[in-house]
Structures are given as structure tokens and as C-alpha cells.
Amino acid sequence: MSDFISRHILPLTLLVTVTASDAAVATQPRPLQDPPLLEIKRAIHAPLTKAQQQAGAPQPDEASLNWDVVFTRSQLWNPNTSSWDQVNLRSYRGSKTDTNAPFVAPTLRVFPGETIRATLNNKLPADPSCVSHQKGVNVPHCFNGTNMHTHGLWINPAGNSDNVLISIDPTVSFQYEYNIPADHPAGTFWYHPHRHGSTAIQVASGMAGALIIQGTRQPTKDRTGDIDLLLTSSANQTFKERTMVFQQIQYGCYTKPTKPGEKPTLKMDANGAYICDPGDVGEILDYAGFGPGGWSKSGRYTSINGAVQPFFADAKAGQVEHWRMVHAGVRDSINLKVVKLTGQPLQGPVSAADEQKLLQKSCTGALVPQHQIAADGLTLSEIDSTEVTVFQPGYRWDTLMMFPDGGQYCVIDDAAAASANVDQTPSEPQLLGIVQVENSAGPVISTIGQQLIQSAKVNISPDMQNAVINDLQAGLKLSHFVPHQDLPDTPNKQQLEFNIDTKASPVRFEIDGEPYQPGRIDRELILGHTDEWTLTSKLASHPFHIHVNPFQVVAVLDPNGKDVSTDDAVDDYDTTKKFPDPQYRGLKGKWKDTLWVKNAMGQSYKVIVRTQYQRYIGDFVLHCHILDHEDQGMMQNVRISLPNASGGVSKGHH
Numbered sequence: 143m144s145d146f147i148s149r150h151i152l153p154l155t156l157l158v159t160v161t162a163s164d165a166a167v168a169t170q171p172r173p174l175q176d177p178p179l180l181e182i183k184r185a186i187h188a189p190l191t192k193a194q195q196q197a198g199a200p201q202p203d204e205a206s207l208n209w210d211v212v213f214t215r216s217q218l219w220n221p222n223t224s225s226w227d228q229v230n231l232r233s234y235r236g237s238k239t240d241t242n243a244p245f246v247a248p249t250l251r252v253f254p255g256e257t258i259r260a261t262l263n264n265k266l267p268a269d270p271s272c273v274s275h276q277k278g279v280n281v282p283h284c285f286n287g288t289n290m291h292t293h294g295l296w297i298n299p300a301g302n303s304d305n306v307l308i309s310i311d312p313t314v315s316f317q318y319e320y321n322i323p324a325d326h327p328a329g330t331f332w333y334h335p336h337r338h339g340s341t342a343i344q345v346a347s348g349m350a351g352a353l354i355i356q357g358t359r360q361p362t363k364d365r366t367g368d369i370d371l372l373l374t375s376s377a378n379q380t381f382k383e384r385t386m387v388f389q390q391i392q393y394g395c396y397t398k399p400t401k402p403g404e405k406p407t408l409k410m411d412a413n414g415a416y417i418c419d420p421g422d423v424g425e426i427l428d429y430a431g432f433g434p435g436g437w438s439k440s441g442r443y444t445s446i447n448g449a450v451q452p453f454f455a456d457a458k459a460g461q462v463e464h465w466r467m468v469h470a471g472v473r474d475s476i477n478l479k480v481v482k483l484t485g486q487p488l489q490g491p492v493s494a495a496d497e498q499k500l501l502q503k504s505c506t507g508a509l510v511p512q513h514q515i516a517a518d519g520l521t522l523s524e525i526d527s528t529e530v531t532v533f534q535p536g537y538r539w540d541t542l543m544m545f546p547d548g549g550q551y552c553v554i555d556d557a558a559a560a561s562a563n564v565d566q567t568p569s570e571p572q573l574l575g576i577v578q579v580e581n582s583a584g585p586v587i588s589t590i591g592q593q594l595i596q597s598a599k600v601n602i603s604p605d606m607q608n609a610v611i612n613d614l615q616a617g618l619k620l621s622h623f624v625p626h627q628d629l630p631d632t633p634n635k636q637q638l639e640f641n642i643d644t645k646a647s648p649v650r651f652e653i654d655g656e657p658y659q660p661g662r663i664d665r666e667l668i669l670g671h672t673d674e675w676t677l678t679s680k681l682a683s684h685p686f687h688i689h690v691n692p693f694q695v696v697a698v699l700d701p702n703g704k705d706v707s708t709d710d711a712v713d714d715y716d717t718t719k720k721f722p723d724p725q726y727r728g729l730k731g732k733w734k735d736t737l738w739v740k741n742a743m744g745q746s747y748k749v750i751v752r753t754q755y756q757r758y759i760g761d762f763v764l765h766c767h768i769l770d771h772e773d774q775g776m777m778q779n780v781r782i783s784l785p786n787a788s789g790g791v792s793k794g795h796h
């Protein structure tokens with residue numbers, strides 16, 4: 143059965159009986175809402191005493207917050223059956239969690255220079271496999287154990303900070319302390335669990351949220367500032383900001399054990415497509431669904447902020463929108479396109495049966511250009527305009543959008559070749575949502591560039607205004623907002639190769655020929671050094687992610703040696719698909735923390751990046767961001783150490 147059919151006509155059975163009230167709700171469009179902001183208590187300390195004031199003591203400014211990890215019973219929309227599926231999944235719960243969309247974590251919005259005390263309360267039931275696990279560390283286990291990773295943050299990776307080498311077992315609470323340095327870049331980051339053995343099952347349940355570092359720093363002659371200033375509304379100009387967390391919540395239905403010792407198994411038909419029976423409640427109990435092709439066979443849809451096919455409300459023609467987008471899914475790549483809908487406007491969600499017809503016949507109007515301003519949270523040196531933005535798991539893109547006129551627009555995840563897709567199968571287009579745009583009072587005449595120039599006149603300090611405006615006029619440059627300097631060539635090299643050893647039994651998920659081993663340090667890096675890394679993949683494509691320090695893309699060479707990361711590159715090495723792969727085009731020189739390492743038709747690309755190990759020492763990890771690969775061993779321990787006087791690693795004493 144083709145991928146197309148398995149995705150779009152299955153499951154054949156209804157998960158729940160559709161009632162009259164369900165049907166009524168089904169015809170209502172569900173608005174896209176930003177995830178709720180996590181409540182943060184600031185100024186948690188008592189006011190300074192007189193003696194402290196006299197001594198010149200500063201007011202301590204810590205912020206505190208709380209997450210609970212719990213099972214949540216709720217529902218998710220299923221376009222295959224045009225009904226709500228009942229589900230019971232692990233989730234983060236914050237003080238303001240939306241009970242109608244509980245499977246996205248609340249957004250954490252913090253500022254450079256803040257100390258965050260973040261308490262994670264694991265309220266999941268006891269799990270013996272967290273204590274004793276016989277099958278080996280690279281067999282998924284401890285599904286109710288968790289921890290926290292602040293993906294993309296440049297903070298201490300050790301101790302009680304961004305330390306993913308700890309397990310917070312059921313009933314345990316732990317208070318993290320994140321010291322976000324005052325010179326931390328502002329941008330769109332995210333958070334998710336990272337406990338080796340249960341990362342994928344938790345993230346695929348919807349346990350992920352946006353982590354926004356809000357910038358308020360003016361650019362000066364000596365340092366760059368935050369682009370957030372340029373996107374600040376003023377008396378005669380509004381910017382609309384949307385946070386969009388894309389997730390792939392891959393629930394299924396399981397058999398009920400009939401005798402002691404029997405395990406529930408994922409219900410699938412002969413082709414591996416998920417099936418459910420009336421009254422079933424969707425769950426994720428194991429890793430059975432996470433293999434190649436598993437996402438399309440699940441029949442699930444990428445959700446945005448916990449909603450399937452939401453309607454984006456409050457959009458106005460001519461208004462600049464800032465989209466902060468996070469790929470927090472596990473098993474599908476996203477090729478984001480925004481296209482004017484022609485013909486009849488939609489009144490509500492689209493059934494899977496009607497979806498392909500809609501995409502082919504009606505989502506055919508003008509493409510809305512996406513003006514990229516940041517990659518993986520880091521502001522770009524100039525605004526890049528593109529028709530498609532490619533997200534692999536872990537990626538973030540910030541774009542500016544401006545809808546030219548009123549009407550509806552299709553937000554589409556476009557088709558991709560197997561080599562460009564996490565699912566390792568060619569993907570069909572999918573409708574992610576609809577933007578409902580109101581007409582503006584008059585005709586839209588200004589461009590994004592003109593709007594930013596207008597904003598600079600209000601929002602940028604007078605001494606830097608001309609410099610910022612000159613930049614914008616010279617090809618939409620953002621030089622005064624870029625957080626990192628270009629890294630120079632370096633003799634220090636690192637090599638890394640992903641592989642799946644399918645001849646081994648069980649299959650081994652490896653980096654440099656070895657599956658993950660706790661306690662083994664796979665790379666020792668030297669604080670302050672700049673290294674050039676060459677990343678390759680022997681089997682299948684994998685998104686590389688390293689914690690703490692981001693990297694700058696130097697080149698991406700296809701198997702023939704052609705650089706496909708330039709602005710005008712055409713990546714057409716993979717001849718199994720007729721159109722070129724857009725994902726590397728323009729990445730040269732950009733800073734990222736997660737990057738696709740492509741293998742097409744059995745041949746590896748060479749992904750070359752440079753990074754500098756700044757400020758932080760300690761042990762942390764790099765890994766494949768297909769998180770079930772990570773849980774099964776595609777991860778390395780990395781240590782950043784102090785240099786010694788002769789350029790090697792300084793050895794301390796314990």
C-alpha cells in the first residue's frame with residue numbers, strides 16, 4: 143500500500159463514537175492560540191534592609207517557576223475520522239495550561255541576565271525500569287523518568303543547570319538553576335525532556351515548549367543589539383507576534399492484556415497502519431511506532447500549539463507578523479509553505495478525505511514569501527526571503543510574514559524526498575492550518591523593509607538609527623543585531639559519523655562506530671578553541687545537535703563535492719524526487735545548533751561547521767535529534783576542559 147493511502151484513509155475504524163455535540167464542535171474552526179505563558183515569579187526576595195542599602199548591595203533578582211509532569215486525559219482532533227480522539231499522555235502542566243490544548247508546554251519567556259529557579263515535579267507513577275534495567279542502556283526504558291533540557295541555550299551544562307545526565311525519577315522534584323548570562327543572544331529556543339531512554343516517548347507525547355529570550359538591548363557602536371526592538375509596536379505601527387510549536391504526537395491504540403505477564407501491543411493492520419477500536423484511548427506505551435515510515439502509518443497530523451489544523455485568527459492584510467516557530471516533533475520533517483486559498487473559504491477543519499483535493503485544487507494561489515530573520519534563535523546577518531522554510535526536528539526559524547490582502551491562506555507542510563525526511567519515506571503534502579486574514583482599511587503599499595525602517599525611527603536609539611536604517615536599505619541587512627562574529631579557519635578538526643548498523647542484532651544506533659555509553663567521554667574539547675567539524679552519515683539522514691555552543695555553517699558538500707549551502711545552490715543530487723531539496727540553500731555562514739546530515743541514495747553529504755567553546759566547561763552531549771535514535775544510542779558524551787600551558791587538556795585532581 144502506498145504511503146499516500148496509508149496516511150489518508152486509515153485508520154478505518156472510529157476511535158470514539160461521534161456524538162451530536164462532537165459533530166457541532168467539529169464544524170467550528172479552532173483558533174490558533176499562543177501556548178500560555180508559564181507563570182514566573184520575579185522579585186522573590188525580601189526588599190533590601192537599610193544596612194544592605196547603605197553597603198551598596200544590589201537587589202537580588204531571581205525568577206522562579208514550576209512545572210509538573212503528569213498524565214493528562216484529553217482529546218486531539220483526527221482529520222481521518224473528523225472526530226476527537228480521546229488520549230491519555232504524559233504532559234507538562236504549568237499554572238496556566240490550557241485544558242483544551244494541554245499537549246504543548248507553556249511558553250517560558252525570560253530575559254538575558256536572569257537567574258531562573260525552575261522546579262520540575264515528576265508526578266508520574268512509579269517505574270521499576272528507572273531503578274533496574276537489565277536490557278542495556280540503549281534499549282528504551284524508564285518512560286516515567288524525566289529531566290529537562292533548555293535546547294539552544296548557552297548556559298552551564300553541569301550540576302543543577304542544563305544537565306541532561308541526571309534522571310528525575312517518579313515522585314522526585316528537582317530545582318534547576320539557569321543563570322542566563324547578560325550577553326546571551328535573544329531569540330527563540332525551546333525546552334524538552336532529555337532523559338536517555340525516554341526522550342522520544344515524552345517529546346512525542348507533546349512534552350515540549352518554547353523558551354523565548356526576550357531582548358531589550360539597543361545596538362551601540364561597540365556591540366550588537368536585539369532585533370526584538372525593531373519588532374516592537376508603537377503608536378502608529380503594530381507588529382503581531384505568534385509562537386508556533388510544531389509537534390508530532392504519535393499516539394496509538396493498544397491491545398488489552400488478557401493474562402498476567404502479557405504486554406499490550408500497538409494495534410496495526412497488516413501494512414503497519416495504526417488502527418483503533420471504538421472506546422479506545424490513544425496512548426504511547428512503547429517505541430513500536432517510531433521506525434522508518436512510522437509517522438505516515440500512524441495517520442497522525444503535525445499539530446501547532448497542541449491543536450490539529452488550527453485557524454490563525456487576528457491577521458490583518460499589510461500587518462507584519464513575527465512567527466517564532468519551533469520544530470518540537472520527532473518523526474516528520476516540515477517543509478513550510480503559505481499559499482493563498484482560492485475558491486470557497488473554509489468554515490472549519492478539513493477531513494483527510496478532502497485534504498488532498500483541497501491542496502491540489504484550492505491551495506494554489508500566490509505564495510506568501512517568508513522573510514527569515516533568525517535560524518535556531520540566532521538573528522541572521524540579513525533577512526532572507528524564501529518560499530519554503532525547511533524544519534528538521536529541533537530547528538527553529540523566526541520569520542516575518544505580511545499577507546498582501548484579505549482572505550484565507552493555507553499553511554502547508556509540503557512534500558519531501560525520503561533523503562530529506564525524518565520518516566525516511568517520501569512524504570505527501572499536509573494541511574497544517576489556515577490563516578484567516580482581514581482586509582485592511584486601505585490598500586497595502588508598504589514593504590517589510592519600509593515597515594522596519596519606520597520602526598527603527600521610533601525604536602532605535604538616535605545615535606544608531608542611521609546605521610540601522612542604512613543597513614536595512616542595503617539589502618535588508620541586520621548587521622547591528624547579529625549575536626556572533628564569523629569564525630576563522632582553524633587547524634583543529636573534529637570528525638563525526640552517524641550510522642545505523644542494521645546487521646547487528648538488535649540494530650545498533652551509532653556515532654563513530656559506537657553506541658552511547660554513560661560515563662565514557664567520547665570527545666574532550668578545549669575551552670576557548672575553535673574547531674572545524676565534518677559531519678557525515680553512513681546510513682540514512684540524521685539531524686545533528688550539540689548542546690551549549692552553537693556552530694556556524696561553513697559548507698555542505700553533496701557526494702559529488704558540490705556546495706549546496708550557497709544562496710543560489712540547487713541540491714538535485716537525489717534523483718528519486720524531481721524537485722531539488724531546498725533545505726541547505728542559503729545556510730552558508732548561518733549559525734545553528736541543529737543541522738541535517740544528509741545521506742541520499744546511500745551516499746553521505748559532508749556537513750562542515752565551525753564552533754568555539756566559550757565560557758562553559760563540563761560534560762554534556764551531542765546526538766541525533768531523531769529522538770528515538772538518541773534513546774537507542776546515537777549520542778556521545780562531550781567534555782570541555784581547561785587548556786594547559788602547552789595547548790593540551792589541563793588535568794585537575796580529584
Ligand SMILES: [Cu+2]
Pocket residue numbers: 640683684685766767768771772776
Ligand atoms: Cu538519527
